[in-house]
Amino acid sequence: MANQELDPVAPPGLHLVSAFLAMEPADSLISLARACGGGSVTEKVQRFIWSYCISEASGKGYVPYVKNFLKKLIVEVESNHGDVLDELYEQYAYIMTSLKDDHLAEKNKRVCKYITFLFPDGTFDLPSCPKSTKLMVPLQCSLNMLEGDTGYASVLILFCFLSIISV
Structure with missing residues (x-):
């Protein structure tokens, strides 16, 4: 799978996007990301996550969830001596510097999950x-x-x- 293009409407890309929309635990998403990359979270997998999960959720998703996932994704890639996409670092930095969890929790007492x-x-x-x-x-x-x-x-x-x- 590492050499093939990931497709958001076919497994395993579909499973990763569906799990993200369902707000599955970050560890589950990391496991799915590894499966998409043939055992590691490759640059192609990161670009797929950026395109079909993170950038799609921008402004719509539950920000603490996205922050937690980004943190674990970055740690996963760095711990395997991989290069993290700049977009992922930038989004994580944006979330960390401009938003406060307590303010978000007050504003969003309910969230919308998508079950596929x-x-x-x-x-x-x-x-x-x-x-x-x-x-x-x-x-x-x-x-x-x-x-x-x-x-x-x-x-x-x-x-x-x-x-x-x-x-």
Whole structure:
């Protein structure tokens, strides 16, 4: 995979973008990034993350989440003696110098996560399945549900999904 171009609509790029939009833990994103780069977070993977995750979230995403992910991404690349893209350093520096977490937490008591359902090929013949291989469901949740939850969010997502395909 390291020599091929990553595609945001096909695995493993799709899995990385979907996990970012779902606000999966940063360690999970790093593992997916490694998988995209054939075992390490290459410059191509970093450029993909910048293009399809970080720059897309600019101004829309939950900034402390992006800050945490950027920090772990930078540490991952540096610890393997790789070169970090300037854009990633610049975005991390911007977040660190211009925004305060306590102000953001006050302003954004709720965030929007995007849960992606991926359908295997061949399921389109079923009348209850969507006509796309990907279904993205926005889920607005409280900030205290980002790091683990009681399972309520999972049940809510499953209910939404079942409601959509049963129509």
